[in-house]
Amino acid sequence: MRVKDENKRKDIIKHTLDIVYEKGIAGVKMASLARKVGLSPATLYIYFKNKEDLILSIFSELIGEQADLSLGQLNTELPYKLKLKKIWLQWLNFSINNFKEKAFIDQVKQSPYCEEMTVKGDLKLHDIGTLLFQEGKEQGLLKEVDNSILKAIMTAMLNESVVLILNKQMELNEENADTMFSMLWDAIKS
Amino acid sequence: MRVKDENKRKDIIKHTLDIVYEKGIAGVKMASLARKVGLSPATLYIYFKNKEDLILSIFSELIGEQADLSLGQLNTELPYKLKLKKIWLQWLNFSINNFKEKAFIDQVKQSPYCEEMTVKGDLKLHDIGTLLFQEGKEQGLLKEVDNSILKAIMTAMLNESVVLILNKQMELNEENADTMFSMLWDAIKS
Amino acid sequence: MRVKDENKRKDIIKHTLDIVYEKGIAGVKMASLARKVGLSPATLYIYFKNKEDLILSIFSELIGEQADLSLGQLNTELPYKLKLKKIWLQWLNFSINNFKEKAFIDQVKQSPYCEEMTVKGDLKLHDIGTLLFQEGKEQGLLKEVDNSILKAIMTAMLNESVVLILNKQMELNEENADTMFSMLWDAIKS
Amino acid sequence: MRVKDENKRKDIIKHTLDIVYEKGIAGVKMASLARKVGLSPATLYIYFKNKEDLILSIFSELIGEQADLSLGQLNTELPYKLKLKKIWLQWLNFSINNFKEKAFIDQVKQSPYCEEMTVKGDLKLHDIGTLLFQEGKEQGLLKEVDNSILKAIMTAMLNESVVLILNKQMELNEENADTMFSMLWDAIKS
DNA sequence: AATGAATGAGTATTCATTCAT
């Protein structure tokens, strides 16, 4: 009996991410994906039930990883601003290093594939945000605006930083990271 | 000889925007679009050479309108912060009132349709940003960071505000608009 | 504008009947059906929504025709036995002349396509049988057994007669028809 | 070396009969059949060369069993009508108890699988019929019609009885069996 | 200009069968 090569699933996912990054979700054609991975189209259907399953399975796994990442940092004993900066930098780095994953998540979110699915991972992230901003407000460091606004701004700055860096309009170094974070901080601090 | 009916063209565009907002660009099927507009599929091809032309023509027109909008405000004789706020509010309102148009632009930008096209309208916008931020820096009011960063942040805040409002997580009233703008201002002011 | 040739639908149906008779329902391949009719596969989908619709539409139409056929004969003023014979001969002729249609109906009935459909036409036929046998019983001419049994026997004899004739084991002439009917009559008469 | 497990072969056949009864021959998928039996798809191919072989092997075996069954009864020393009734009842019971087998045979007969095969078993049955009806005619008890007609009627009545019983429109008891047989007898008796 | 019919070139998916262990 041939043994299942567990790398194959990873290969499929990797190439799917590549394609989505380059051509969008609609650009994922089962046949050409298979060719890229070096498989027969039929083999894809051993690893994923169908195209929807392929897209949503990857989506779920990515959301899960992303959420897991941040949970560790919340309990550190740093001053609030530094802790926030650390988490922010961590998110920034994660986003840069996983820009294809991020692009994939964004695309799926606004695609029809996402319609029926409850995004569990996102809830985790939401809770993290809540905890984080609550702490800042309690220490009187953050503006007294709704958490969703704070989270929106943080996300927005993150996203745009990533875009600037990926578009080579900005380098990813400590100085620039400091600049971006200080602008974020100025925006949300009380 | 009958002439092309300009209303029909507008109808096609309107329904295309609707579809893209609801189902994404991949959801635009020439036949069902035609049915929605009340035309034959063949008639679409009188108004637009093909699907790509349909998408990109709409895209160009929208980008053009968006840019035109802002140009008027630059010459007003208000203090800088107020002028910036006015432009920001104008953009915000425009984005809210034209969220389908905005969604369309975003979708096209990350679609394969956009690949071969030089985004003329965007250049216009880029120039506006340059002028605007230049003025602020000259008056010593803005942080001395790259214009692209300033523009990115302004765009980011705009986008997230729109999302919050459209998702009904935030109301569109003067107070909230003030809050969002003041956060933006804090972020970019020197 | 090209005009729709109403014969095309009939052609599709005719060739579908041929294929089902020769190879069974599973032998109906949309592409080769289209080729036989002289159309593109895509064109089939203008006339029938999908394969299931193709099969079930034909089925419904055939059932309808079959039922309509018999309704007329019920009111004639012949002696019962002669009337029954006339209807029987009519059914026999119909079955012989439309053996492909009959085969089609039989195949669909035991196929998964039939599962979800309520067979309206059959109900009509059922009612006809009921009326017919009721009359015979009232005149004391038929055995006092359940109508479903009488109908079953009549159907059975019909089917087997058709098989014998189509297999060339029996000729379709008046003598043989008489023989078959008299055997049927002997079986059901009181 | 292990030998082919005869129980496995029986299991495969049993589940094949189940599937054909429920979903028709087209419903037999080698992979899911294997799963049902608790085997790997590849293992099926140890027991049967391919799908056609699977279907036709089962078919041949069933035809053989059916013919064997009847041969024993022909020599009994009963009066003709009673002997015929006994054989008829035996066939009826066999058909009821083996309705899946019967359905299988019917389905295969009208499927493309049957095309190239000469139905040996049926010949045996044909000979039995010939002997049986010959005897009846010699004793002046049966109508002087072609044996194929007599056989057709007997088969027809049998089939319809089975259908009535399996559809619960008729109970399988001595009275009903008597009724059905007497109708058959009335039909064929001289 | 306007149109409904028609279609070629895809696209996802299935499934009998074989491979490699």
Added chain:
DNA sequence: GATGAATGAATACTCATTCAT
């Protein structure tokens, strides 16, 4: 013998686009 993985060859269906009027 037994097996799970792998696949080639279908197959139903879609859709942007063109045809013929």
